[in-house]
Amino acid sequence: MSFHPRMDSRIEGFTPLEPLRWRGWAGAVADIWTVACAENAGGQYVSPNSRLFVMLEGAASGAIWLAAEGDDATVKVTCENPIAFVPAGCVVYSRVEGIARLSHLDIHFDLGALRRKAGMTLDEDRLVLPRLGFADPRILALAGLVADEVRSENPLGDPYGEGMITSLFLALCGAPQHRPRLPGPRLGPTQLARVTGFLNANALRNVRLEELASLAGLSQSYFANAFKASAGVTAQQYHAEARLGRVKALLSETDTPLNALALMTGFADQAHLTRVFRRLTGTTPAAWRREHVAKKP
Incomplete structure (x- = not known):
């Protein structure tokens, strides 16, 4: 296996409870980390490789707060929204609240290899935008199978693992089947007023791009360009x-x-x-x- 992911991190308040478990296939490396968490444990992380984070254990009553650099909102990650996708080069900050024991799966992607294996058009917007704290039953099911394979003393082999990784990657980044074809790069006055009103009313919580795009009735990539053209700044700004x-x-x-x-x-x-x-x-x-x-x- 030639793919070797790297992660630069500064962490405090975590104590390993089990040895790191990991397994690699063509296109990805997956690892499971199990730790004890001190009060307000947290850290800062950045990697040149995109990765998927899935919380396996820890949020029955507590949460992990995540924030991506450049996005001023924080996201509360719990058992109801235990997934986060972090693009390559994106700095993420974390803080643990009310969790004594945490176990999570990280899947580090070799995007070049996976693009070649996918055999279909990918939604490139979904590879460059951080998505912190969401749930998807397909991704959760596939991530659970990957975690089982990482933990197994008798793994089912590379074809099985690579098939799961490819399927998971397509569930994460496959292109939507239907995209609206709308003329013009700008929002209408009613659309702009609806979105800016929503942003002002929800200034103190995390607002997701998909929420705003839905309000305007547009795809996320179209909305992002149209909002900036209409307001002079991005929706995040x-x-x-x-x-x-x-x-x-x-x-x-x-x-x-x-x-x-x-x-x-x-x-x-x-x-x-x-x-x-x-x-x-x-x-x-x-x-x-x-x-x-x-x-x-």
């Missing part, structure tokens, strides 16, 4: 500015501690809030609060 407005209001009107304010406004933690706030404003929340509270009469 518009949502980030709406959230920033709520954060600034809380900073200036309340004395809520920054760690609590971060969680109230949908960030993974205070550090995540500070990083995003500095990127959008050039200063930190604490400095902004001091300046604006001082200016009040």
Whole structure:
């Protein structure tokens, strides 16, 4: 097997409970990690290879909070939405809440090999956009079979494993059968008002691209281009500015501690809030609060 995935990570609060289990096939490497989690355990991860994360054990009552760099929302991953797809090069931050023992499956994809094996058109948008916290019965069923094969002392062999990986990859990235053919690159006034109103009303929670596209009655790739052409910014940037407005209001009107304010406004933690706030404003929340509270009469 010539494919060797890499992962750069900075983690804290995790203690391995079992040896890492892994198995590789043409097109992918799968591994299972089982750990004990301290309170607020978490980390930062990035890989040059796309990967699929599936939580196998751990979220009966707790959750994992995930955030992708460049997307200011955090996603609560539980047993009801235990899957996350992370594109190549995407930095992801995690924080564990209320989970003592966690077991999850990572499948690292060799996209070049899988594209050659797929034998069908792929939806390339689905290979470059992070999808954090979703459920799909086909993907869950196939991921369960992959996990069984990784754990097995008597695996059924490469053809079986490669067939599962190819099927899973197609379920994840296969092109939809029907795409609307709509003229023009812009949203209509009613569509734009509906979407921006929704973004403003939901500024403090994660909003998915598929939700917005559905509101406008468009495919995700068409909607993303049409919204930017109509609003002058991407939907993610518009949502980030709406959230920033709520954060600034809380900073200036309340004395809520920054760690609590971060969680109230949908960030993974205070550090995540500070990083995003500095990127959008050039200063930190604490400095902004001091300046604006001082200016009040």
